[in-house]
Amino acid sequence: MHDVHEFLKTLAIVLGVAAITTVVFQRIRKPVILGYLIAGLIVGPHLPLPLNADPTTVRTLSELGVILLMFAIGLELNIAKLVRVAPTAGVIGVLQVALMMFAGVAVGRAFGWTQIESIFAGAAIAMSSTTIIAKVFEELKVAPALRELVYGVLIVEDILAILLLAVMTTVASGSGLDATTLAVTTGKLVAFLVGMVVVGLLIVPKLMRAVVKMGRPETTVVTSIGLCFGLAHACAAMHYSVALGAFVAGVLISESGEGHTVEHLIVPIRDMFAAIFFVSVGMLIDPALALQNWAAVLVLTVVVIVGKVIGVGLGGIVTGCGVRTSVQAGLGLSQIGEFSFIIVGLGATLEVTRPFLFPVAVAVSAITTLTTPALVKRSEAAAKYVDDRVPRRIGAFISLYSAWVERVRKAPRSSTTGARLRRLAVLLVLDAAALVALLVGGGMLRGRIEQAAAAYFGLGPRAAQLLVFTAAALVALPFVFGVVRLTRGIGLAVAGVDRAAARPIALVVQLGLLVAVATVSITAVEPFVPAGLGFLLLVVLVGLAVVAFVRTARQFEVEVQAGGGLVLDLLKSKLGGEGAARAAHAEGHAALGSAGANEAPALLLGLGAPRLLRIVEGSSAVGRTLGELNLRATTGAAVLAIVRDGQASMMPGPTDRLEVGDVVAAVGSEEALSSAEALFSATEPEPEPYADAAESGTRPRATTKDDPQPA
Known part of the structure; x- marks a missing residue:
């Protein structure tokens, strides 16, 4: 009876304090995760307050929170979604995580930390927070294209974090970083994962579809959570992270096509235990240790913000996202959160890292959580600042390269x-x-x-x-x-x-x-x-x-x-010289046909034949620079040339200004060119036979699928 009383007392203290801090942080418009961390600090052993909760009980309950968090993340994933994000978010995620892990290991070695502590620090700062990003994006109404890219990178990061957790668990619980141990444990992990996934795919999807068809929500909840804890226990029995089993359970249920149904039903349970998990994280914060290591906190915070902008920016440019979108995505991802707590908590649980690392990671998370809303709010201005200062040749090339990637895709x-x-x-x-x-x-x-x-x-x-x-x-x-x-x-x-x-x-x-x-x-x-x-x-x-x-x-x-002459010849051939050009302008035509379309694609390096768009009186583009229009991010098209007074300016930069009567040669996919035409035109654009002929064989962009919903 005494144990039951202590359990109820701990639960009442944790949830009561968490409720108060959550309400306060909601009122001041700050992420509720910070409220949970403060609640943990209040009920923890490091402050002289009469609200100490039993750490053993909280730790047990927080383990349930970890399992349900990983289960919910798995429910959001399926093979089709992974294939869709792989060409862009896959490259960005791998490059960013590798770069951040490298930076974390380098910082740890510079501060004299052990080899394994440096690896845990690198893994912790490599993972962004799905929860924080989702909350900030919801409040600031971020553009769909940017939101889809960021959520795609988060999916890749989640998968990499699960793999890192599994590998680090086996290595840290073994005989250290020994080559033989690493080879054996990695082989066992791969074999176990393959067996669990193969058997699970044969049983779980069919089972869940049959259970959901029964139309009993309580049966669906019990079955799905039972599978979650069953696979988590299987991983624990094999000395792997329980997070791995819960994540795999979520993925297997997602493959049944009922992932969203199950996710909707378990949200209240997940949120309650997730709150306890974050409170348990706050209980482990030792303010004295964080202050003693203030230099490491400061350096890692700078590394997180700057490193993620660089890593995501480079990956975004390579995958054709353009400079502005890549910089904005990097600023949006420049924080650490729940996975970071799980990773450093694993190191503390396995006693392979010293106590200082946990409060350092939490302090970095708290600071970057506070900076994220401001960075996202100012990301568009910051991206424009960077884009305007990229050398004209490089900026034009990146823009045209992005249009090429879009067209190929x-x-x-x-x-x-x-x-x-x-x-x-x-x-x-x-x-x-x-x-x-x-x-x-x-x-x-x-x-x-x-x-x-x-x-x-x-x-x-x-x-x-x-x-x-x-x-x-x-x-x-x-x-x-x-x-x-x-x-x-x-x-x-x-x-x-x-x-x-x-x-x-x-x-x-x-x-x-x-x-x-x-x-x-x-x-x-x-x-x-x-x-x-x-x-x-x-x-x-x-x-x-x-x-x-x-x-x-x-x-x-x-x-x-070298193609400038051809672009100009195409224009003159269509308009019949300057007189015809003025006549066309007087008539208000916005889109122009072309002669010589057959030669254009070969000359323009795979970009396809350009669509020639006239800047007419009353157009929103008149008097604005290409940088201000942000054509690439807005429409997906890129400007190859601007023709003015019979002269073609090839590969113009963001500071080039458009005037009435200019003809813009734009390249990109069919939908991108149509969007650019609508932007430049004062009236609804007419069907464009030149683009149809030049872009034959392409297909319109598919409608944007629903964005991944955050855990």
Whole structure:
């Protein structure tokens, strides 16, 4: 009876204080997660207040919160959604997580933390908060395109976080970072996951569809949560994270097509236990430890904000999102949250990290949670500031490259090309995984191999180190060449029928994939090599990529400038000279036909034939710069040239201003060009035969699917 009384007392204290802090934070328009953390601080052992809750009871209840949070995240995912976000959010997510983990490990090593503490710190700052982002986006009414991109990246981050949790659990609970242990535990994890998913796909979807058909909500709730806890227990019995089992259970139920039904029913249960989880996080906060490590808190906060903007920005540019959208997405993702707490909490539970790391991570989360609304609110202005200061040549190239990616993405693709792309992607993942495994294994065994080489060949320490490094480079070289060859093949396959003409632009696809694979590889090997070596390699890699990108942009500009004469000839051929141009302007025509359309696509490097749009009197574009119009982010089209007084200005920059009578040569998908035409025209645009002929074979953009709903 005494235990029951203590349990009720703890539950009443936790939920009562959490209710008060939640109401207060709602009133002051701050994220309620901060309210839960403050409630945990109040009922925790580190403040001299008479409201101490039993930590053992709270910890048990918080474990249920973790399970239900991961279950809800899994319910939002399915294979079709993963395939849809993979080409854009997949690349961005992998690049951003790898870069942030690298930065976290580097910061940990700089502060003298242990190897495993640095890895946990890197994993913690790599994951953004779905809960915080969803709340901020809802309040600020963010544009659908930006919201869809950010939620796609969050999906990828969730998957990577689950995998990191599983791997770090097995490694940290074993004999440390030993190559043999890592290989064995990773193999067991993969086998267990494959078995659980395969068996689950045969049973769970059919079972859930049958249960939902019964029309009894309580039966659906009990069955789904029973599956959730059953798989969580299975993972715990195999010494894996319970979060992994709950996440897999959610994914399996989502595959039944009833994920949204189950999610709607479990929301109240999830929210209550999630609140207890965040309160338990607050109870572990030791303000004294956070103050003692204020320098680490400050540095990690700056790394989170700046690093995520850089990582997401680079990934967004490579995947064709453009400068502005990429910068806005990076600012929106510049915080850490629930997964960070779970990761550092795992380290504390397994006693592989010292107590200071948890309050440091929570402090960074609290600061970035407070800065996120301001950053999102000012993201459009910040993105415009960055875009306006990108060199004209580079900015124009990025805009046209984004239009090309959009056009390629929307174009119909043959089954042969699709199969080739899938095969190349699978081979790239396998080659990259083999390279990472080789680097990690070599890093772990480096000391033993150097000692053996020194004893066998009679070498000194430096000579043995050089020998081992050279041998490792030679072994890794075939995999490196394989990655280069496969990324080149993917770039050319994406270009499709235009690959001969679009080679300069397709090179950017290859550069982006190479940077992503190399960043992941360097991040994986960073904890096992001398300090500074990984940073030096990453700087050299990024430097080479930037040089190649700038050279590609220059080559592209030269080839496009050579097409200026054709664009002007097309215009004159249609209008019949300046007199006809003035007559057309007087009639108020906004869209123009073209002669010579057959030559345009080959000349314009896979961008397709341009649509010629006149700026008429009364148009909202008159007197505004291209930067102010933000045509690429608004419509998806890009400006190839502006024709004024018989002169064509190719690849104009964001500071170029439009005037009445200008003719804009725009490129992009059919829907993007139609949107640009509507923007430039004072009246409803008429059907455009030139664009129909030039863009034949393309299909209209599919309607935007429902955005992923946050957990």
